[in-house]
Amino acid sequence: MDVALSRNARRVLRVFFGSLVVFLYAPIAILLIFSFNDSELPSFPLSGFTLRWYHEFATNPDLRAALETSAVVAALSSVGAVLLGVLASVALVRRRFAGKTAFSALVLSPLVIPYVVFGISLLLFFHAVGIPRSILTIVIGHIVISLPYTILVLVPRLTQIDVNLEEAAADLGAGPFQTFRWVVLPLILPAVVSAWLIAFTTSFDEYAVASFVVGTRATFPIYLYGALRFPSRLPQVIAVAVVVMIVSLIVVVSAEVGRRIVERRLGTAPG
Amino acid sequence: MEGSELTERRISREGLLKLVAAGGGAALIGGPSAVAEAARKQLEQESGRLQVLDWVGYEVKQLYAPYLKKYPGQKPKFTFMTNEADALAKLSAGLKPDVVRPYVGYVPDFADSGFFQPWDPKLIPNLKQLNPSMVKAGQYKGKQWGIPQDWGFDAILYRTDKVKPKAKSWGLLFDDRYKGKIAWFDDLNALVWAGYYLGFKKPYDQSDAELKRSQNLLKSKKKNVRMFWSSETDMQSAFASGDLWIAYAWPADWVAMKAKKLKVAYMYPKEGAISWIGMLMLGKNSPRRQHAHAFANAWSSVQTGTWLENNYGYGHSNAHARPTSKDLISALKLNTPSAITEPHAHIDRDIPRRALYARMWEEVKAS
Amino acid sequence: MRSRLATPGLLGLPLVWLLVFFIVPIGIVGAYSVDALHGPEIFAQAHTVSVDAWTHFFHSSVYLGLFWKSVKMSLIVSLVVVALAYPVAYYLALSGTKRKYVLLLILIAPFLTSYLLRVLAWKVILGNNGVLNSFLAWTGIRSADHPLSQLLYSRFAVMLVLAYVWIPFVALPVFVSLETLDRRLLEAAADLGASRLQAFLRVTLPLSLPGVAAAFLFVFIPTVGEFVTPSLVGGPSGYMYGNQISDLFSTGFPDWETGSVLALFLLGVVTVLTAAFSRFMRIGEVASS
Numbered sequence: 001m002d003v004a005l006s007r008n009a010r011r012v013l014r015v016f017f018g019s020l021v022v023f024l025y026a027p028i029a030i031l032l033i034f035s036f037n038d039s040e041l042p043s044f045p046l047s048g049f050t051l052r053w054y055h056e057f058a059t060n061p062d063l064r065a066a067l068e069t070s071a072v073v074a075a076l077s078s079v080g081a082v083l084l085g086v087l088a089s090v091a092l093v094r095r096r097f098a099g100k101t102a103f104s105a106l107v108l109s110p111l112v113i114p115y116v117v118f119g120i121s122l123l124l125f126f127h128a129v130g131i132p133r134s135i136l137t138i139v140i141g142h143i144v145i146s147l148p149y150t151i152l153v154l155v156p157r158l159t160q161i162d163v164n165l166e167e168a169a170a171d172l173g174a175g176p177f178q179t180f181r182w183v184v185l186p187l188i189l190p191a192v193v194s195a196w197l198i199a200f201t202t203s204f205d206e207y208a209v210a211s212f213v214v215g216t217r218a219t220f221p222i223y224l225y226g227a228l229r230f231p232s233r234l235p236q237v238i239a240v241a242v243v244v245m246i247v248s249l250i251v252v253v254s255a256e257v258g259r260r261i262v263e264r265r266l267g268t269a270p271g
Numbered sequence: 272m273e274g275s276e277l278t279e280r281r282i283s284r285e286g287l288l289k290l291v292a293a294g295g296g297a298a299l300i301g302g303p304s305a306v307a308e309a310a311r312k313q314l315e316q317e318s319g320r321l322q323v324l325d326w327v328g329y330e331v332k333q334l335y336a337p338y339l340k341k342y343p344g345q346k347p348k349f350t351f352m353t354n355e356a357d358a359l360a361k362l363s364a365g366l367k368p369d370v371v372r373p374y375v376g377y378v379p380d381f382a383d384s385g386f387f388q389p390w391d392p393k394l395i396p397n398l399k400q401l402n403p404s405m406v407k408a409g410q411y412k413g414k415q416w417g418i419p420q421d422w423g424f425d426a427i428l429y430r431t432d433k434v435k436p437k438a439k440s441w442g443l444l445f446d447d448r449y450k451g452k453i454a455w456f457d458d459l460n461a462l463v464w465a466g467y468y469l470g471f472k473k474p475y476d477q478s479d480a481e482l483k484r485s486q487n488l489l490k491s492k493k494k495n496v497r498m499f500w501s502s503e504t505d506m507q508s509a510f511a512s513g514d515l516w517i518a519y520a521w522p523a524d525w526v527a528m529k530a531k532k533l534k535v536a537y538m539y540p541k542e543g544a545i546s547w548i549g550m551l552m553l554g555k556n557s558p559r560r561q562h563a564h565a566f567a568n569a570w571s572s573v574q575t576g577t578w579l580e581n582n583y584g585y586g587h588s589n590a591h592a593r594p595t596s597k598d599l600i601s602a603l604k605l606n607t608p609s610a611i612t613e614p615h616a617h618i619d620r621d622i623p624r625r626a627l628y629a630r631m632w633e634e635v636k637a638s
Numbered sequence: 639m640r641s642r643l644a645t646p647g648l649l650g651l652p653l654v655w656l657l658v659f660f661i662v663p664i665g666i667v668g669a670y671s672v673d674a675l676h677g678p679e680i681f682a683q684a685h686t687v688s689v690d691a692w693t694h695f696f697h698s699s700v701y702l703g704l705f706w707k708s709v710k711m712s713l714i715v716s717l718v719v720v721a722l723a724y725p726v727a728y729y730l731a732l733s734g735t736k737r738k739y740v741l742l743l744i745l746i747a748p749f750l751t752s753y754l755l756r757v758l759a760w761k762v763i764l765g766n767n768g769v770l771n772s773f774l775a776w777t778g779i780r781s782a783d784h785p786l787s788q789l790l791y792s793r794f795a796v797m798l799v800l801a802y803v804w805i806p807f808v809a810l811p812v813f814v815s816l817e818t819l820d821r822r823l824l825e826a827a828a829d830l831g832a833s834r835l836q837a838f839l840r841v842t843l844p845l846s847l848p849g850v851a852a853a854f855l856f857v858f859i860p861t862v863g864e865f866v867t868p869s870l871v872g873g874p875s876g877y878m879y880g881n882q883i884s885d886l887f888s889t890g891f892p893d894w895e896t897g898s899v900l901a902l903f904l905l906g907v908v909t910v911l912t913a914a915f916s917r918f919m920r921i922g923e924v925a926s927s
Contacts, residue, residue: 004732004824004842006834013729017741020726024748024806027759030769034762062330062349084652091648103649106656111856112912114863116880117667117901118660120887124894125663128675132365144660147652205752208866212887216350216366224754225866226327226351227504234504238755245751252750253743260739356892451787498791498873505870512765514790630893636874637704637882 028245035239053239060236066223067240070204073135073219077142078199084143085150085195086188090180092151093158094166111148118144119212126213134215141209146199153198157191157263158184187266190259197255201248220244321347321562322554324358324368333578338569347566353501354458355381362386369557370566375408375417375548376619382416388555389414394564397571401588402608408618409550417550418567419588421579422611423603424537425456425464425545425619428510428520432534441468441540443517445492454506454518457499459625459632460545464519465489467542467617475622482631489635499636522603526584529598537602539616546611547619548588580605664905670898677894691895701882701900705907708879711793712861715800716854722801723808724850730809731816732842742813749806757870760799764790764871791873799867808853815849816842855915859908879904 005013035054039047057063088107092100110118122141126133161184169179185192207221214222227237321338323330330349332339339346350366352358355377362368362384373381381387392398392415398406401419409417427443429436433452436443441464444453455461465485466474477485497515500506507524509515511531518524525537551567553560569575576592579585586605594605604610611618622628669675674687695701726745730738748756763769771785780786789795819842827837865880872878879900886897 004734004821004834004838005729009834010729010733013725013733017726017729017745020722020805021744024745024802027756027763027802028748028751030762031755031759084655087648088652091645091652095645095648097645097649103653107652110656110660112859112908114860114880114904114908116863116865116883117905118663120883120897120901121663121667122659123887124670124675124677124898125659125666127677128666128669140659144656147656201750205754207754216361218351221752221754224752226353234508238758241752241755245755248750248752249747253747256743257740353888357888360892493874496874497787501869508761509765509791512768513785514765514787626893630896633882633885633893634698634700636877636885637700 031238032242035235035242037235053235057236057240063223063236063240066218066220069135069217070220073138073142074200074203077139077146077203078196080139080143081146081150081199082192082196084147085154086192088147089151089154089158093155094163107151108148110144115208119209122209123212132215133213135217137213137215138210138219141213142203142206145206145209146202149198149202150195153191153195154188157188161187190262190266194255194259197252201252204248319559320345321370321559321566322350322368323347323566324350324352324361324366324371326372327351329372334575335566335569336574337572338566341565341569342562359384367554369554369559369563371552371554372420372549373552374619375550376621378409378417378550378552379411379621381552382411386555387416387552388557389416390418390553390567391564394561395568395571397568397589400573400591401571402590404612405548405588405608408548417552418571419548420551420570421549421585421587422608423522423547423585424539424611424616425519425521425547427538427540428518428525428528428535429538430516430534431536433516436538439538439541441465441542443538444519445488445495446517447495449517450495451497452516453496454498454500454509454515455496456519457501459628460619461489461632461635462486462628464545470542475620476624482627486631486635490638493635493638522584525602526599543614544616545619546616548611667898667902670894671902673895677892691899695896695899695903704882705879705903708862711797711878712858715797715804715861716858719801719804719808719857720812720850720854723805723812723853727809727812727816731813732819742809745809746806753803754866756803757799757867760795760802761790761871764795790871791876793872793876795871796868796876796878799871800861800864803867804857804861808857811849811853811856812846815846819845851915851918855912859911862908863904
């Protein structure tokens with residue numbers, strides 16, 4: 001007999017799970033519907049099928065510019081977050097040092113700061129120091145935000161790796177960089193990729209902090225929020241957002257699945 | 272003049288090919304005549320695209336078509352402002368636009384800010400066609416700081432099939448009968464129109480006691496409000512879907528709701544609607560002065576005016592611009608620019624104690 | 639002695655980055671809150687360091703009232719989210735279903751899609767002529783002239799949308815804490831004669847509490863400072879503390895001093911909460927071992 005769930009409980013929970021999933025995906029499906037709706041305002045009743053929003057999005061230079069800007073910001077900040085994350089994770093897992101608790105609290109604390117507070121703190125900081133707001137300022141903010149996520153992905157994976165492997169490599173004469181490059185890195189690579197993807201998608205979709213430190217080039221979420229100000233922009237934006245959502249869903253899901261498969265095969269030993 | 276036209280074309284081609292920055296003495300074949308030389312120098316010095324800080328929706332190319340005709344391939348680069356405070360913040364942060372569009376109430380502040388310079392009316396031939404009182408409204412301390420362009424009203428949009436106003440008054444925005452169906456504009460000028468409703472003499476410059484009364488009125492009637500809108504799309508989609516029956520709105524919103532086949536009316540309150548004029552201002556030390564003046568001139572053209580009136584329902588300062596729809600003309604008073612002046616309406620103007628108004632409005636929202 | 643990458647070399651960069659771009663900015667907010675630094679102004683004004691903005695904050699009933707309102711809303715959202723996510727995580731972790739990771743991924747995936755667009759979708763659903771109301775009208779449950787209009791632009795809308803946004807996220811930590819549960823404990827409880835319900839109440843629930851508490855905190859804290867969702871679906875009554883902060887920096891006429899005070903107050907409350915929770919969790923771990 002199952003110690004956790006009776007058969008009835010299992011049935012009920014399965015239905016509950018199913019309903020929750022429907023609840024979670026229904027609004028997304030509704031957006032999908034409206035991206036084909038032949039009307040400027042997303043309200044029922046539907047006005048007929050059209051592909052023109054997708055066409056308009058493809059030919060809207062400002063929208064494309066915003067997507068590009070977001071891609072650049074996300075690429076830069078995710079690389080930065082992963083770099084810092086790897087450094088911090090190795091320190092946390094493989095080194096002993098005083099103040100380790102404090103350090104791990106510090107690197108994880110961006111998770112618990114309300115983004116409105118962090119956003120304005122950066123705004124005020126850049127204003128006080130005299131740094132003009134730009135893509136760079138958004139990248140800086142996003143690195144801070146994404147760093148905890150990368151650490152949360154990398155630390156568990158690093159812990160799984162047998163430290164004896166590194167010691168064996170050192171015994172064989174490998175320097176620290178070589179050990180890292182040839183022993184550790186291949187083993188944590190799936191986690192690194194995962195961390196990078198999480199950082200990328202976090203940055204790409206991030207609105208709150210970006211809204212305070214954005215310069216003259218709007219990111220996609222900022223463009224999106226601003227598009228709510230003018231009716232004719234909205235349907236195109238829905239179209240592109242549907243595309244972005246589907247792409248990011250596919251990418252992240254397959255990456256996560258891929259990571260698990262690769263890690264299972266890699267185990268804790270290379271080769 | 273062929274010489275200058277040739278050089279113009281050569282220069283725009285160079286621009287397109289993105290050659291080494293002009294002024295580096297690149298291989299520009301010297302123009303044969305002195306005039307061509309002068310024109311070439313002028314255009315050569317003014318390199319790069321025109322930088323415009325404007326509101327979303329105004330980047331549409333039909334609004335400055337004559338400019339694109341004159342400088343083909345040199346589409347202006349737009350940055351967007353969400354409101355005048357945002358524009359000032361961007362300017363303080365280092366943005367250097369050539370042209371900015373604040374609304375008339377902010378012209379004195381902007382002129383004093385140090386970020387702008389007055390226009391040279393001689394370089395804007397179309398200025399003669401513009402409504403004289405509007406042109407005057409763009410003057411400050413004897414100089415032409417703002418070129419008037421779009422104008423319109425802040426008034427009340429309501430559903431004629433659902434709402435029966437007791438009077439043509441700002442009071443409709445407070446009407447308890449329509450609780451939950453009303454939208455106010457999210458701006459400190461709520462204290463101003465509340466002031467007009469309460470009958471104050473100078474709502475833009477209220478005394479402390481008057482401000483308290485306006486604020487209390489707003490606080491007490493907030494419960495009837497369904498949304499404070501800052502984005503037109505929000506308000507329009509709520510109106511279109513039936514969430515709103517009454518809204519503080521601009522003429523373009525009336526145009527949009529009519530297009531959605533709703534029975535709506537645009538009501539001018541008896542206490543006087545608020546009116547506004549968009550003013551183009553010229554950035555100080557703009558390296559593209561000629562282009563900027565050409566841009567302002569293009570905006571001031573009949574062509575632009577007619578397009579604006581037909582498509583956005585906003586008036587245009589060019590007295591010769593005529594929209595095609597009679598409904599549009601009568602509902603939005605497009606042929607009577609004097610409608611924006613006293614006593615029919617109150618042109619938005621500088622608020623001496625804007626910071627205090629801002630704080631009191633934030634308190635209304637927080638309460 | 640083997641050479642290895644020294645600890646300072648590893649720690650240096652992340653530490654400096656966070657100090658400069660996370661800790662220092664917060665200190666600077668403090669400076670603004672006492673007018674030691676000031677925001678952009680058209681006309682230069684005289685400034686002296688003073689705690690006026692702080693005094694005004696605590697004496698005016700407006701700001702603290704608004705904060706309390708936001709706290710209440712966040713509490714409701716966090717409780718609902720945890721209550722809904724727990725059974726689902728329990729099902730995935732303990733029912734022995736074969737595809738649990740896939741199902742978990744399906745559950746979490748919406749969290750990875752665009753936040754703003756998910757909020758917008760709800761605007762479409764909740765409006766007077768939206769999906770819900772037109773469905774009710776079509777089935778005759780409500781007449782078309784009397785739609786449920788309290789759905790959108792209300793506190794309810796804000797809480798609903800926030801719950802919707804956070805449920806996928808919360809499922810994960812709860813799932814993890816339930817998955818690492820040693821099933822042998824449950825088997826032992828069954829051997830001792832406990833019913834499933836008793837085993838759940840006495841074994842599973844207490845052991846999963848740290849994960850639940852962490853999940854609760856992870857929802858509660860961002861929600862208290864929320865401003866994006868309220869600005870889109872909240873209307874005047876759904877206006878939250880975060881909106882006031884954001885407004886003081888961006889709309890109309892910025893007031894950086896007051897905004898800084900509000901922001902620091904929020905941060906202070908959040909820090910105290912986090913510290914208290916982590917102490918509780920440490921105690922909880924000690925107690926259960």
